[in-house]
Each structure stands twice: as structure tokens, then as C-alpha cells.
Amino acid sequence: MTKKLDMKEVKVALQRKVAQTYEPVKPAKQLGFIHHNVDCIGCRACEIACKDKNGLPPGPRFRRVMYVEGGQYPDVFAYKVNMSCNHCAEPACLPTCPTGAIWKREADGIVDIDSTLCIGCRRCEAACPYGAPQWNPKEQIVQKCNMCVDEIEAGRKPYCVMACMMRVLDIGPIQGLWDGSHKTTAIGPNDKPVRQVKNFADPELTRPSIAFVPHSKGKV
Amino acid sequence: MKPIPFAIHDILNPARRSFLKTTAAGAALAGAGGLIELTMQDKEAQAFAYEPHYTDDQLTTVVTSCDHNCGSRHMLVAHKKGDVIVRLSTDDGRYQENGAFGKDTVAEPQLRACLRGRSYRSRLYSPERLLYPMMRVGERGSGKFKRVSWDEALDHVAKKMIELKGKYGPTAILDQAYAGTSYGVLHKSDQIEGLLARFLGLFGCRTNSWSVPSYQGTTFSSRMTFGTIEDGNEDDAFADTKLMIMWGWNPAYTFHGGNTFYYLRLAKQKGCKFVVVDPQYTDSAAAYDAWWIPIRPNTDAAMLAGMAHYIFANNLQDQKFIDKFVQGMDAGTMPDWAKGQESFKDYILGTNDKTPKTPEWAEKICGVPAADIRKLADMYARTKPAALKASWSPGRNAYGEQYNRMAAAVQAMTGNIGILGGCAEGVGKGWHAESVAYPYDENANLWWASIKSDRWAHCVLNYPNVKREEIGCWPRDDELDGKIPNIKGIFWHGSDWFNQLTNINKEIEAIKKLELVVCSDSTITPSGLWADVLLPIATHFERHDVALPWYKGHYYIHRPKVIEPMGESKTDLQVYTELAWRLEALDPSLKGLGKRYNPRAERNYFDNPDAVDEAYLVAWWKKVQDHQGVKMGWEEFKRRGVYKFTFDKPLVAFRDQIEEGVPFETPSGKIEIFSTTLAQVKDWTKTQYGYPIPAIPKWIEPFEWLGDVAKVKDHPFHLITPHPRWRTHSIFHNIPWLRETYQQEVTLNAADAKKLGIVTGDIVEVWNDRGTVVVPAYVTERCMPGVAVLFEGSWMDLDKKGVDRSGNPDFLTKDEPSPAGAFAYNTILANIRKSTLEHRPGWDSVATSRSYIFRRDS
Incomplete structure (x- = not known):
């Protein structure tokens, strides 16, 4: 491409874009996930519990346990970063949806999707910096984690959390998880939760509701 | 996902269900800011439906457990609609005595199932599920079968059993049962004292396989x-x-x-x-x-x-x-x-x-x-x-x-x-559990020859020119001592041993010499493809039993019949009981065999086992109460689904x-x-060992290893074959959910791989004198140089040249056990090169691994 961008035009375009940005829902309480990156054995029971609960075919993975490794033999390290949907304060997926299938719940800030309204345009998938919306090739629609709202409404926790064999994955009010005031087995006696780990998109983009206990090599 | 093979209509409280659906969809619509007339039709329960989720009050909740050949056992809670399990959850602390949601103490922790357990619905409703009796129509191993009636299958097996015993004597049938189909107190496939052992023992024709692959x-x-x-x-x-x-x-x-x-x-x-x-x-x-x-x-x-x-x-x-x-x-x-x-x-x-x-x-x-x-x-x-x-x-x-x-x-x-x-x-x-509810007596483990398990092919191929020490003949104090068994048939019960024992190419030669191969399983396994008769066994969701862990863990989990047996499957106890009755009818010398094998059962047990199974379990629970001081009654145990023992102090050996x-x-x-x-x-x-073993522990140079300079020249890698996480041995290899989370791959050290020009994802051949397999490579700093890692248990998939495209390491293992009987699964030298051959991760093409997408170098 040889054409030089006219920065003035870009500015106008950006302003137009900002003007279109919607006012995100400010929930009464924001729920979020927490994951201990070190103590997680990476077994992916959470992933399979989620697939089973949601009846997913091979392909879409609402929850994804990422394996990170580094160092040089024999001084190596490895840890896991476990994410599904981060139920962001300013979800990037939501405004991209042309049919209004995605919305943020006022009570708990969960970003839910009604896949019956999905036309499969996949814009949300492209917009999300965390890869949360998942394409279902069989149904030709996008689906994603809704933190098992049905379980939460029944006073329980999502299937992934209840599946965790190491008790390193949990949910809670995100502010309490970040400042350590919310009691959870995900945080050990000497652990300090953080909002961001290495290789993780800048939280300022969408303000994701997730906390991690990081590996020493995963801190930013 | 293919629909389950039968339709279920449940008419339980339809009015309330449609009300709940309306409110769920209504919430979504409110968010979208519109109002649409709802005309949703009630659908049949599907095993893998995405939306809408049934709510608790629309489902029946049944506590059960996982059930495969693993040292643990965890709770599964089946949520079913009619006769279809629509989802599984696990222990959340509610079900035990004095339980409550979220209760998870050090003394009574929740028994949370692992990824394999959580994938059970996929296994239950998998396309590889064996639903009908089948008999081979093509050449052995060609995988061509026809569906037959139970009568035809069982009469054929019974006739052949009598023929083999008459022609070749009491060692003609080799028992290769293992723990794959079931591990419960009543329905137990097991190498040593499972249901098959007692059946063949009472029949009077059994060669036992004594060395246990996992840990001899x-x-x-x-x-x-x-x-x-x-x-x-x-x-x-x-x-x-x-x-x-x-x-x-x-x-x-x-x-x-x-x-x-x-x-x-x-x-x-x-x-x-x-x-x-x-x-x-x-x-x-x-x-x-x-x-x-x-x-x-x-x-x-x-x-x-x-x-x-x-x-x-x-x-x-x-x-x-x-x-x-x-x-x-x-x-x-x-x-x-x-x-x-x-x-x-x-x-x-x-x-x-x-x-x-x-x-x-x-x-x-x-x-x-x-x-x-x-x-x-x-x-x-x-x-x-x-x-x-x-x-x-x-x-x-x-x-x-x-x-x-x-x-x-x-x-x-x-x-x-x-x-x-x-x-x-x-x-x-x-902890020592009460583990036996099935008929158990002095006939539990009768045999007329007993050999090291991975020497059967050697024995069959070289009979009668075999020395007793070569096959590890267990001594006897009668005239059969040291007599080489004349093996002409194999029974597999919950066993995929053909895929799992060492040196598969040698096994393939040996199996061609046999006259009867019977496989009882709930899944069509790679071994099953080499059988003459396939007998469909009901899974643990489809029969009544109690589960317990093998090695550690002090608890029992009740396993009711959650759904009716699928297809024409029957429990293993039903099948062997029925076979015993049919053998008795064919051979007068076996009079009373049916009743001796299953004393509580009548002739109609094959059609309705429920009352008899319940009676066995009630008697077993009495033992639990008497021997282990359990106060809880059988009915309460059934209602709760779990009993957890607690102790004053941790049990230490x-x-x-x-x-x-x-x-x-x-x-x-x-x-x-x-x-x-x-x-x-x-x-x-x-002795059963055949060769000397020192009285004190010593370092002894292995058959092949990295210190063997001469052998390492042509085979520079020591291959180890540990247990994968996404399978239990070969069980679950066919599950797409699991296959997309991890892949069959050979792990190589980064420096070694660089020398060979291999990067992660490259397809390589791993080979030695015994065989060749094709797999993708995973290149990492996490592996010792000179070592390659290939997980056991992938389902063999041979091409026309005899190369295994699935990457099953047992094409490379040696069928020579250690004197004490240990399988030499991790004693392999091999070589590795880049390959243009295609790797086949599974028999189907439903899911290929995307695990590499979720790997990051820091």
C-alpha cells in the first residue's frame, strides 16, 4: 500500500467511532474469576466440565487453559493461565454485535449472550482481546461463557469452578479478589493477586474482571 | 455431534418447563430491547444440546461415579431427562452425611472428577460404543463384522470353548482380562480375580497372565x-x-x-x-x-x-x-x-x-x-x-x-x-476396602498354567519349543508344573491388551494362529478389531454397582442404574452367567455350572438382573457394616450416594x-x-521369574539404554512411554473433547530437535528394529537431551506397510520382561527423523488437537 494516511481524516474517523461508543452498564456488583497460575496442574477438568455443561461439539472452548513455558534446559519453568470470558467492565464484544445478542447483566456484571439471536457475523470474536467468543462450526453461531448464570441464580458456582481439582479457580466480587479481602481457596497464604500477567492484553482496553496469582516469571 | 440413537419423550411437568423457558428467553429479549411473540416448541431431550439448559427441577439428579482403569475414583452426578443424561456434575459437598453445598474439609474433601471423568457422556454416547453382539466376517484384524443375535454369539462361543478344551487341554484359553470395562464391587473386569477368571476357572480351561503391566x-x-x-x-x-x-x-x-x-x-x-x-x-x-x-x-x-x-x-x-x-x-x-x-x-x-x-x-x-x-x-x-x-x-x-x-x-x-x-x-x-460383592470363593483364580503377561505371543509363536523360564511359568505342585501352555484362544474382558502389551508386531503374528478370540467391552477398541466375537457390555451408567478407589481414598460411591442399557448391551456378570448355563447344556460334565458361577441367579438373569444384583450388594453392605463399623443403612447409602470414612489421624502404612x-x-x-x-x-x-534376582537391591545394566555405546550409535534416543493425562491407557482415546485438549506427540529436547531440523508440529517417524510409528513432535526445553517421550495408549492405526500412524509406542517396546516380571515399557532405544507420512490422531476426523494453540513460550 503506497497511499499515505491523512491523519486528519483518521482523527475525524476516530471521533466518529468514540461517538458511537456506548455507555457500559454499571452493575451493582461485578463478579469475576480468579486463577492461581502456579498451583494449577493444568488438567483441564474445568474445560471439559464446561464443554459438557454447555453441550459443545469439538471446536468451541469457552474456557482455555494456556500453557506457558520458558527457560533453557535444565533451568526451566512452566505455568498455566486459565481464562474463559473475563466479563469485562467495558466489553469490546458487546457494541460490535449487530443484533444485540450480547448484553451485560446489571445485577452481577456478567456478559451474557443469547445465541438464538446470533447471525454468526463473528465481529465479537474479532473484537475480544482475550479470545472469549467461540465459533461453533456446527451451529454456525458464536457462543461464549456466561459464568453459568443458571448455577449462580441457584446459589452455586459455575461448572468450571466446581470442577477444579486443585481448588485454584474461583469466582467472587472482583474488587474483593483483587485486594485479597474476598476469601477464596484460589489464593494461598502468601499469595498476592494481580490484574494482569505476561502475554495478557492491556487491561485498560476493556477492564477485564479477572484476577491471577502470577508465577514469578509471569509478572508484569 | 451425532444424535443419540433413540428418541426419548419425557412428559414430566411440561407446563412448568415451558414457563421457565419463556422467562429465560425473555431476559435475553429485554436486553435486546425488543418484544417478540414466543412460540418455542418443546424439544426432545438431547444429550449434547447447547441451549436452552434444563434447570434443576426439570432434571433427575443421580449420584454415580467414574469407572475406568485408574488408581482413583471420583463422584459424578448425572443430571438426566427421561432416559438421557444431559449433563454431569461432580461432588459439591452436598451428598454425604451432614453435607452442605460447598463443604470441602481436609478430612472429608470433595471427590471432584478429573477431565476424563467429566468427559464420560461423550464416551457413553460415542460412535465407538458397542451396542450389539457382533461376529467377524472378514479376515482376523480386517475389522469386518456383522451384527448377530445374543443366541448366535453365545452359542458360538460356548461351542468353541468346549472344542478348544477338548482338543488342546486345560491351558488352551488365555485369560487377558483387565480393568477397563468396570471397576466396581459387583461388576469387575480384572486381571487376577475378576468375573472372567472365575468363569474360565470353573469351566476348567484357563491360562493365567500373572505379571501386571502397570507395576509388576x-x-x-x-x-x-x-x-x-x-x-x-x-x-x-x-x-x-x-x-x-x-x-x-x-x-x-x-x-x-x-x-x-x-x-x-x-x-x-x-x-x-x-x-x-x-x-x-x-x-x-x-x-x-x-x-x-x-x-x-x-x-x-x-x-x-x-x-x-x-x-x-x-x-x-x-x-x-x-x-x-x-x-x-x-x-x-x-x-x-x-x-x-x-x-x-x-x-x-x-x-x-x-x-x-x-x-x-x-x-x-x-x-x-x-x-x-x-x-x-x-x-x-x-x-x-x-x-x-x-x-x-x-x-x-x-x-x-x-x-x-x-x-x-x-x-x-x-x-x-x-x-x-x-x-x-x-x-x-x-486403606483396605471391602471390594468384593460378586460370587467369590476358592474358584476365584483357578489356572492350569500361568505366564508372564507379555510373553503370550512368544509362547504361541514358538510352541512347543519354549523353555519355561522364557515365559515365566508359575510353579505348580502337580504334573502340570513347567508344562508350556498350548494357547489357542484369548478372552478379553475390559481389556485392550492387544493395543497395550509390548511389541505389537509380534502380537499380530501370534494372533493369526489362534482359533478363538472373544472381546467383551462397552467400546469397540483396537483389540476388538482383532476379535472373532464382540460382546457388548453395559457401562456403569447402565447397571447397579458400588464404586471404590483402588489405591487410596476411603469412601464408597453408590452406582445405581442411571439409564437403561443401550442397544442390546448386558452386564458382564449377565454374559458370563448366561454362557455358563449354555456350556452346562452342551457338556454334561459341567452340570450345575450356571448355578455354581452365579448362585443367586436363576435362568432368567440374562433378561432381568436387577433383583439379584441388589441382593449381592445388600449382602456386601452388610460386610461393610460388620467389618468397617459403618452405621449407615443400605437404603440411606443409596439415597445419599456416597459414604466417606473419617479417621482420628491420617492412615500411615x-x-x-x-x-x-x-x-x-x-x-x-x-x-x-x-x-x-x-x-x-x-x-x-x-521359579516364575526364570532368571536370577539378587537378594539385595543392585544396579543392573538394562537391556538397552543410553549407556550402551554400541546400540546408541543407530538408536540415539531413549524413549519413555508414560501415562497420558487425556486417556487412561487407551480408554478415552476416541473422545473428541479430550483429543482436542492434548495430542499424541513425541516430546524432544530443543537442542536434539535442532540437530535433526525438527520444530514443534513437524511430523516425525520414531523407529527401531521392532517397528515404526508416526507422530507430531513437541520440541521443548523441558525434556532431557537424548530422551524422547511418547505417551502410551493411542489406538493403533496401521497403514499397508505396517507403520502405525497413530503413534502407539508399543510398536517399539520389547516383549522381554524383567526377571521379576516388570514390563520393559520404558526400556527402548529408538531413532527419529522427519517424515512425509501422515499422522492419524484418531479413527474419525471429528477433532484434531489444537493444544499447540494454547502453548506459549514465555
């Missing part, structure tokens, strides 16, 4: 050293150790006990230090932040000897413990009848062979720097209490029993046995021996580092 070296060691395989602590005891040395142990992948991995996390939080001795930096090493000591495969006994040398040389051994409880650790503890023979200390210090087993000596063999050997030995000798967990996998080697015996010696010399926070494992069997002076179950009553039994053998060929 370890079993041998535990029996020789402690006189029992019950050398395990319950898993909560791990939370009290200060130093945990995980020798080849990866509890992030393989589970013994419901919560071992979790208790280890609690230990870590209390300050326990972890060490992992393994050729790989495993996920356990990562999660427990361990000091990783990479070691050459098959050299563990040498490193342990080096540690023992350091401990003796610095006088760090617990001499008081040795003098009181150990036989043959040193000259002073040798029994009178063996005074002057070589003690363990003599061997370590080199008194007789003039080779002290110093850390430097060990370094040359095992590749671990002498300084690290010293450091670890020092840590282990000075930290109290400390656990050296000597796992099974380094024992699955040539002379693997020497490693386990050596580890036991090091455990004993530091006095870490019988104390909380210590460890004597070994086999690691902990040999606590009574150490605290109260109860003798060990060995001939001497002591921990036998110098084995009374082994020292007294005169003619090794007349």
Missing part, C-alpha cells in the same frame, strides 16, 4: 521388602511431609486417591519442599515449584545407590531404626543363617566387588551430577519427616524391581517408614509395626533389604 516390578519389591503391597499412606498424610521427593511420579497426570494432588498443594502451603527426579520437567514439577533433577531413563537404581553411599559415608543413616526393624542393611543386621553373605552396605561400599557406589560412580551411569546426588541425599537424610515417593513408572523397566527395592532401602535407612510425613511407597496401596512392634509380613518379620525368599532360591528356572 514395584509389586515384587513391596512384597519382598515389606511382605505386602499395602505399603501406602492415605493421601491426606502427604499434607504433613516436609520434603517430598517425587521419583518419576507425576500426580498432575495420574491419580491414586481422590485428592493426592490437592493434599500436596496443602503441604506446599505449609512449607514442604518438592524435588522431582524425572527425565521431564513435568506439570507436577511446575505446580509444586520443585527442584528438577533430570535423570537418564532406567538408571534410577544407580542414583539411589549413590545417595545410599553418601548417607553411609557420612553416617547419616538412622542406625537405631535399622537395628530394630531392618534385615540385611549392614553386616550387623544380616540373619544368622546368612552371616558373611553380602549385605546392602557391603554392596554400596564395594566391600566385595571393589566398586564403591559413590555419587561419582552413579553420575557416570545416570547423568545426574555427583554434587546434586549428594545434595539430595543430604536433604533427605536430614529432613524429618521426609517422603521419598518411589512411583511405578521407573519400575516399568528392565530390572525395574531393582529401582523399587533400592528406593525401599533408602527409605528404610533414613527411618522414614511408619511415620506421619514419611513414605514407604512402593505400590502405595493404602506400617505405623503399627513401628509404634507397637507388630512384625512385618516378611519371613523374618523385618523390612527385608536382604530378602529371605530370594536368598534361598536354588534353581531360578523353576
Whole structure:
């Protein structure tokens, strides 16, 4: 491409874009996930519990346990970063949806999707910096984690959390998880939760509701 | 996902259901800001429907468990609609006595299922599910079958059984049952005393397979050293150790006990230090932040000897413990009848062979720097209490029993046995459960020949020119002693052994010589494809039973019939009972066989087993109440679905021996580092071992290893074949959910791979003189140079040239076991090169692994 961008035009375009940005829902309480990156054995029971609960075919993975490794033999390290949907304060997926299938719940800030309204345009998938919306090739629609709202409404926790064999994955009010005031087995006696780990998109983009206990090599 | 093969209509409370659906959809619409007339039709329950989710009150909740060949057992809670299980959850603390949602204490932790357990619906409703009796129509192994009636299948099997027994005698049928179909108290497929063993035994024709693939070296060691395989602590005891040395142990992948991995996390939080001795930096090493000591495969006994040398040389051994409880650790503890023979200390210090087993000596063999050997030995000798967990996998080697015996010696010399926070494992069997509800008597394990399990092909191919020691004939005290069995048929029960034993190419030659191959399973397995008759067995969701863990874990889980048996499947007890009745009808000498095999059953058991199964289980529960002090009644147990035992203090193996002076179950009553039994053998060929085994543990050079300069020239990689996490042996290999989370791949060290020009994702051939397999490569710094890792259990998929495209390492393994019976699964030299051949991850193309997408280099 040889054409030089006219920065003035870009500015106008950006302003137009900002003007279109919607006012995100400010929930009464924001729920979020927490994951201990070190103590997680990476077994992916959470992933399979989620697939089973949601009846997913091979392909879409609402929850994804990422394996990170580094160092040089024999001084190596490895840890896991476990994410599904981060139920962001300013979800990037939501405004991209042309049919209004995605919305943020006022009570708990969960970003839910009604896949019956999905036309499969996949814009949300492209917009999300965390890869949360998942394409279902069989149904030709996008689906994603809704933190098992049905379980939460029944006073329980999502299937992934209840599946965790190491008790390193949990949910809670995100502010309490970040400042350590919310009691959870995900945080050990000497652990300090953080909002961001290495290789993780800048939280300022969408303000994701997730906390991690990081590996020493995963801190930013 | 294919729809389940039958339609279910449930009319339970339809009005309420449609109301709930309306509100759920309405919430979504409110968010979208519109109102649409709702005209949703009620749908049939589908096993894998995405939306809408049924709510609890629309579903029936049934507590059950997982059920496959693994050392653990976890709760599954089936949520069903009509006769379809629509989702599974697991223990959340609600179901036990005094339970509540979220209850999860150290004494009564939740029994949360792993990824394999959570995928069970996929297995239950999988396309590979065997639903009807089938008989082979093509050549054996061609995979061509026709559906037949139960009558036809069972009459054929019964007729052939009688024919084989008449023509070839009582050793003609080889029992290759294993633990794949079921592990319950009533429906049990098992190698030693399962339902098939008693059936063939009562029929009067059975060659037994005595060596257990998983841990024969370890079993041998535990029996020789402690006189029992019950050398395990319950898993909560791990939370009290200060130093945990995980020798080849990866509890992030393989589970013994419901919560071992979790208790280890609690230990870590209390300050326990972890060490992992393994050729790989495993996920356990990562999660427990361990000091990783990479070691050459098959050299563990040498490193342990080096540690023992350091401990003796610095006088760090617990001499008081040795003098009181150990036989043959040193000259002073040798029994009178063996005074002057070589003690363990003599061997370590080199008194007789003039080779002290110093850390430097060990370094040359095992590749671990002498300084690290010293450091670890020092840590282990000075930290109290400390656990050296000597796992099974380094024992699955040539002379693997020497490693386990050596580890036991090091455990004993530091006095870490019988104390909380210590460890004597070994086999690691902990709490003793009431495990048998099925008919059990003196006929449980009758046989007319008993051989090492992975020598059957050798025996069949060379019969009658086979020496008894070559196949490990178990001695008898009658005229059949040492008689080579004339094997003409095989029965598989919950067993995929054809895919799982060593040197598959040799097995393929041997199976062609057989006249009857019967496979009873709930899945069409790779072994099943080589059978003549396939008998569909109902899964544990489709029959009544009680589950228990194998090795650790003190609980029972009730397993009701959650759904009706699918297709025409029957329980294994039904099938063998019916066969017994039919054999009786064909052969007058077998009069009463049906009733003897299943005393509670009548002739109609094949059609309706419910009342009889209930009666067996009620009688079993009575034993539980009488022997284990359980107050809960059978009806309440059934209602709750789980019973968890609690103890005053964690169960520790040999606590009574150490605290109260109860003798060990060995001939001497002591921990036998110098084995009374082994020292007294005169003619090794007349033993089941066939070849000499030293009375004290020693480092013995394996059949093939990285120290063998001549062999390494052409085969520079030592291949190890550990257990994968996304399968249990070969079980679950066909599950797309699991296959997309991990992939069958060969792990290579980054420097090695660079030399070969291989990067992650490249397809490579791994080969040696015994076979060739094709797999993708995973290149990492987490693997020791010179070592390659290929997980066991992928479903063999041969091309026309006999190359396995699935990457099953047992095309490369040697079918020569260690003298003590240990399978040499990890004793393989091989070579690796880039390949243009296609790797086939599964029989179908539903899911291919995307695990590499979720890998990041930091």
C-alpha cells in the first residue's frame, strides 16, 4: 500500500467511532474469576466440565487453559493461565454485535449472550482481546461463557469452578479478589493477586474482571 | 455431534418447563430491547444440546461415579431427562452425611472428577460404543463384522470353548482380562480375580497372565521388602511431609486417591519442599515449584545407590531404626543363617566387588551430577519427616524391581517408614476396602498354567519349543508344573491388551494362529478389531454397582442404574452367567455350572438382573457394616450416594509395626533389604521369574539404554512411554473433547530437535528394529537431551506397510520382561527423523488437537 494516511481524516474517523461508543452498564456488583497460575496442574477438568455443561461439539472452548513455558534446559519453568470470558467492565464484544445478542447483566456484571439471536457475523470474536467468543462450526453461531448464570441464580458456582481439582479457580466480587479481602481457596497464604500477567492484553482496553496469582516469571 | 440413537419423550411437568423457558428467553429479549411473540416448541431431550439448559427441577439428579482403569475414583452426578443424561456434575459437598453445598474439609474433601471423568457422556454416547453382539466376517484384524443375535454369539462361543478344551487341554484359553470395562464391587473386569477368571476357572480351561503391566516390578519389591503391597499412606498424610521427593511420579497426570494432588498443594502451603527426579520437567514439577533433577531413563537404581553411599559415608543413616526393624542393611543386621553373605552396605561400599557406589560412580551411569546426588541425599537424610515417593513408572523397566527395592532401602535407612510425613511407597496401596460383592470363593483364580503377561505371543509363536523360564511359568505342585501352555484362544474382558502389551508386531503374528478370540467391552477398541466375537457390555451408567478407589481414598460411591442399557448391551456378570448355563447344556460334565458361577441367579438373569444384583450388594453392605463399623443403612447409602470414612489421624502404612512392634509380613518379620525368599532360591528356572534376582537391591545394566555405546550409535534416543493425562491407557482415546485438549506427540529436547531440523508440529517417524510409528513432535526445553517421550495408549492405526500412524509406542517396546516380571515399557532405544507420512490422531476426523494453540513460550 503506497497511499499515505491523512491523519486528519483518521482523527475525524476516530471521533466518529468514540461517538458511537456506548455507555457500559454499571452493575451493582461485578463478579469475576480468579486463577492461581502456579498451583494449577493444568488438567483441564474445568474445560471439559464446561464443554459438557454447555453441550459443545469439538471446536468451541469457552474456557482455555494456556500453557506457558520458558527457560533453557535444565533451568526451566512452566505455568498455566486459565481464562474463559473475563466479563469485562467495558466489553469490546458487546457494541460490535449487530443484533444485540450480547448484553451485560446489571445485577452481577456478567456478559451474557443469547445465541438464538446470533447471525454468526463473528465481529465479537474479532473484537475480544482475550479470545472469549467461540465459533461453533456446527451451529454456525458464536457462543461464549456466561459464568453459568443458571448455577449462580441457584446459589452455586459455575461448572468450571466446581470442577477444579486443585481448588485454584474461583469466582467472587472482583474488587474483593483483587485486594485479597474476598476469601477464596484460589489464593494461598502468601499469595498476592494481580490484574494482569505476561502475554495478557492491556487491561485498560476493556477492564477485564479477572484476577491471577502470577508465577514469578509471569509478572508484569 | 451425532444424535443419540433413540428418541426419548419425557412428559414430566411440561407446563412448568415451558414457563421457565419463556422467562429465560425473555431476559435475553429485554436486553435486546425488543418484544417478540414466543412460540418455542418443546424439544426432545438431547444429550449434547447447547441451549436452552434444563434447570434443576426439570432434571433427575443421580449420584454415580467414574469407572475406568485408574488408581482413583471420583463422584459424578448425572443430571438426566427421561432416559438421557444431559449433563454431569461432580461432588459439591452436598451428598454425604451432614453435607452442605460447598463443604470441602481436609478430612472429608470433595471427590471432584478429573477431565476424563467429566468427559464420560461423550464416551457413553460415542460412535465407538458397542451396542450389539457382533461376529467377524472378514479376515482376523480386517475389522469386518456383522451384527448377530445374543443366541448366535453365545452359542458360538460356548461351542468353541468346549472344542478348544477338548482338543488342546486345560491351558488352551488365555485369560487377558483387565480393568477397563468396570471397576466396581459387583461388576469387575480384572486381571487376577475378576468375573472372567472365575468363569474360565470353573469351566476348567484357563491360562493365567500373572505379571501386571502397570507395576509388576514395584509389586515384587513391596512384597519382598515389606511382605505386602499395602505399603501406602492415605493421601491426606502427604499434607504433613516436609520434603517430598517425587521419583518419576507425576500426580498432575495420574491419580491414586481422590485428592493426592490437592493434599500436596496443602503441604506446599505449609512449607514442604518438592524435588522431582524425572527425565521431564513435568506439570507436577511446575505446580509444586520443585527442584528438577533430570535423570537418564532406567538408571534410577544407580542414583539411589549413590545417595545410599553418601548417607553411609557420612553416617547419616538412622542406625537405631535399622537395628530394630531392618534385615540385611549392614553386616550387623544380616540373619544368622546368612552371616558373611553380602549385605546392602557391603554392596554400596564395594566391600566385595571393589566398586564403591559413590555419587561419582552413579553420575557416570545416570547423568545426574555427583554434587546434586549428594545434595539430595543430604536433604533427605536430614529432613524429618521426609517422603521419598518411589512411583511405578521407573519400575516399568528392565530390572525395574531393582529401582523399587533400592528406593525401599533408602527409605528404610533414613527411618522414614511408619511415620506421619514419611513414605514407604512402593505400590502405595493404602486403606483396605471391602471390594468384593460378586460370587467369590476358592474358584476365584483357578489356572492350569500361568505366564508372564507379555510373553503370550512368544509362547504361541514358538510352541512347543519354549523353555519355561522364557515365559515365566508359575510353579505348580502337580504334573502340570513347567508344562508350556498350548494357547489357542484369548478372552478379553475390559481389556485392550492387544493395543497395550509390548511389541505389537509380534502380537499380530501370534494372533493369526489362534482359533478363538472373544472381546467383551462397552467400546469397540483396537483389540476388538482383532476379535472373532464382540460382546457388548453395559457401562456403569447402565447397571447397579458400588464404586471404590483402588489405591487410596476411603469412601464408597453408590452406582445405581442411571439409564437403561443401550442397544442390546448386558452386564458382564449377565454374559458370563448366561454362557455358563449354555456350556452346562452342551457338556454334561459341567452340570450345575450356571448355578455354581452365579448362585443367586436363576435362568432368567440374562433378561432381568436387577433383583439379584441388589441382593449381592445388600449382602456386601452388610460386610461393610460388620467389618468397617459403618452405621449407615443400605437404603440411606443409596439415597445419599456416597459414604466417606473419617479417621482420628491420617492412615500411615506400617505405623503399627513401628509404634507397637507388630512384625512385618516378611519371613523374618523385618523390612527385608536382604530378602529371605530370594536368598534361598536354588534353581531360578523353576521359579516364575526364570532368571536370577539378587537378594539385595543392585544396579543392573538394562537391556538397552543410553549407556550402551554400541546400540546408541543407530538408536540415539531413549524413549519413555508414560501415562497420558487425556486417556487412561487407551480408554478415552476416541473422545473428541479430550483429543482436542492434548495430542499424541513425541516430546524432544530443543537442542536434539535442532540437530535433526525438527520444530514443534513437524511430523516425525520414531523407529527401531521392532517397528515404526508416526507422530507430531513437541520440541521443548523441558525434556532431557537424548530422551524422547511418547505417551502410551493411542489406538493403533496401521497403514499397508505396517507403520502405525497413530503413534502407539508399543510398536517399539520389547516383549522381554524383567526377571521379576516388570514390563520393559520404558526400556527402548529408538531413532527419529522427519517424515512425509501422515499422522492419524484418531479413527474419525471429528477433532484434531489444537493444544499447540494454547502453548506459549514465555
